[in-house]
Amino acid sequence: MSEKVTLKCIAQKNAVVPSYKTEGAAGADVCAFLESPVVIRPGERALIPTGLSFEIPSGYEIQVRPRSGLALKNGVTVLNSPGTIDSDYRGELKVILANFGQEDFVVNSGDRIAQIVISQVSAACFIPVNSISETLRGAGGFGSTGV
Numbered sequence: 001m002s003e004k005v006t007l008k009c010i011a012q013k014n015a016v017v018p019s020y021k022t023e024g025a026a027g028a029d030v031c032a033f034l035e036s037p038v039v040i041r042p043g044e045r046a047l048i049p050t051g052l053s054f055e056i057p058s059g060y061e062i063q064v065r066p067r068s069g070l071a072l073k074n075g076v077t078v079l080n081s082p083g084t085i086d087s088d089y090r091g092e093l094k095v096i097l098a099n100f101g102q103e104d105f106v107v108n109s110g111d112r113i114a115q116i117v118i119s120q121v122s123a124a125c126f127i128p129v130n131s132i133s134e135t136l137r138g139a140g141g142f143g144s145t146g147v
Contacts, residue, residue, distance in 0.1 A: 010053040012052075014051070015031075015033045016051075018116055030093065031050065032049070032109055032110065062084070064093070065078060067114060078114050
């Protein structure tokens with residue numbers, strides 16, 4: 001198992017602190033923090049607050065990912081998946097949920113809406129050049145290697 005990273009978390013009153021549901025889980029569940037239920041109609045999206053703010057160590061990010069059960073059973077997913085929470089962000093974590101299902105989806109406060117994964121990141125030095133190396137694939141993309 002990889003090392004554990006300590007994250008400081010401010011949880012508003014009655015907000016649910018993220019938790020891992022099994023010993024081997026990579027993602028910790030995050031829950032909605034709402035004053036009243038939110039209805040997401042088919043084809044629509046909504047920004048759902050969690051009531052949580054984090055202090056993420058430099059060199060790490062939080063990735064916000066969909067919950068597979070919501071995707072399979074309801075067609076509900078995290079729209080910008082994975083969403084990235086940068087180490088210098090100190091605001092509330094909010095999740096963009098999209099309903100690709102056939103029926104209205106109701107989000108209640110306390111519902112598990114997404115999962116978060118803590119991941120190390122590397123910064124790059126971008127160097128402008130006039131050419132880059134050739135490869136067999138070249139510029140082929142978007143299905144160029146087959147479906």
